[in-house]
Amino acid sequence: MDLPHVWLWTMLLAFVLTWMIFHFNNQRKKKSMLKLAEAATEEIREGVADIIIVGAGVGGSALAYALAKDGRRVHVIERDMREPERIMGEVMQPGGRFMLSKLGLQDCLEGIDAQKLTGLAVYKDGKEGVLPFPVENNTFPYEPSARSFHNGRLVQRLRQRASSLPNVHVEEGTVKSLIEEKGVIKGVIYKNTTACQETTAFAPLTVVCDGCYSNLRRSLVDSTEEVHTYMVGYITRNSQLYDPKSLHLILSRPMVCIMYQTSSDEVRCIAEIPADSVPSMANGEMSTFLKESMAPQIPIQLREIFIKGINDGASMKVVPTKSMSATLSEKKGVIVLGDAFNMRHPIIASGMMVVLSDVLILRHLLKPLENLANVTQVSQVIKNFNDIRKRQLTH
Known part of the structure; x- marks a missing residue:
């Protein structure tokens, strides 16, 4: 082959190689941009909350306070803001008090005539025994005793603390349904009690924390309640x-x-x-x-x-x-907490302790995220949350 032909084929090969390198780099950039686009499906709009919390019981109110202290904008929607009247959720174990203190809410047990409990007295067939609350490996910042109280009084104190923060908006209303787009929960449709009209609220993350009678749970998880x-x-x-x-x-x-x-x-x-x-x-x-x-x-x-x-x-x-095992929702942009998520026999008196522990776990995992609209990252947080709580509850 003479020199001109060698030169021509060399130039052609160089052109093809250059084009291929450019093409593959361009495709790689497109894939990278696509991943970024999927991760940040929407920008957080001005005036829109970072998180919607459905329910302002012990769990919902404590979570609203904790996330707001971390700088999040929180919209709480509660069906009835009057003081609840319950016959359950009236005993908080020492561990629950410890969780409250870690959230900075320990003073909510003050001023509600809460009573100090130091142990369990058991009676059977005329015999009696007293079991003090365990104090081994005590790392509590106070005496590890329990408290008994009117549940509604504690709930009202927690609501007041959450509402006192400027970035928490507490509203009385009934959530009718969740807003879903392609498997991602975008917000809620609810009826405001004052205005008596249906409206919508949007946020990158929705937390369903509306108790054991939750209707929203049924649209998110396939959990069976056992009575x-x-x-x-x-x-x-x-x-x-x-x-x-x-x-x-x-x-x-x-x-x-x-x-x-x-x-x-x-x-x-x-x-x-x-x-x-x-x-x-x-x-x-x-x-x-x-x-x-x-x-x-x-x-x-x-x-x-x-x-x-x-x-x-x-x-x-x-x-x-009721009892109900915890099941994560496959839908993104949403997490279920409290009795809407997991129920156990009330005689154990551990419901409040568990939900407050869950609040601490979720707060810790969400804290590093700058943009909750990153669906991929938030989904990973929810998965990690479930893994951590399982490990804690089995030890």
Whole structure:
């Protein structure tokens, strides 16, 4: 081959190689740009919250406060801002108090007539034993005792603390549904109580924390609630237990009874009843059952207070005891917390401790993220959250 032909083929080969290098570099840049575009699906718009929290109970209010302290703009939507009346969530274990202190909310237990509990008193067949709360490897910043109180009073204090921050907007309204686009939750449709009209709210992340009766949960996860028994509870007023610093557990038949101080002069009485044999409240069967079947099994030093509440006509509430395993939603831009996410038997008295622990985990994982609109990063945070809480709950 003569020199001109060699030169021509060399130039052609150089051109092809140059074009290929340019083409592959360009394709690589396009892929990189595409990944960035997918990661940041939208810019956070001015005036739009970073996070929407549905529900302002213990978990929702604590999370709103924690995230707002980290500089997030939080929009809380709560169905009813009046003080809740519950017969559950009235005992916070020492671990729960520890979580509150780590969130800077320990003072919310002050000024609500909360009572100090130092242990569990157990009664069975005329025998009695007291189990103090464990203090091994104590790293608490205070004495590791529990607290009992009116749940609604604590909830109102937590709501007040969250609302006091300028970047928290608390609104009374009922969330009707979630706004979804291509498997990503973008916000909520809700009815404002004051305006009585439906409106929308958008945020890169929505937290569903609206309790055990959550309707939104059903659109996010396929979790099955199991009802094992029912709890009937009432308050005996103008009373104090002979041992007010113990949570009293009576191993009676057919199920257990529980008694504890909810305030300095009020005692909560609870009896567990099998799900298939709940006496009627309307015709007085429940009062008769408690007085004739349960009261004789209550230790003599507690029995008078147990009966007094019934005779005084105390308002009784019957609620199901539910259990539900935690399941992550496959949809992006959303996470479920609290009793909407995971339920366990209330006799364990660990619900508030678990949700406050979850708040701390989620806050820690979200803190480094500058832009919550990065769907990929937030999805990884939610996965990490689930992995961490599983490890903590199994140790």
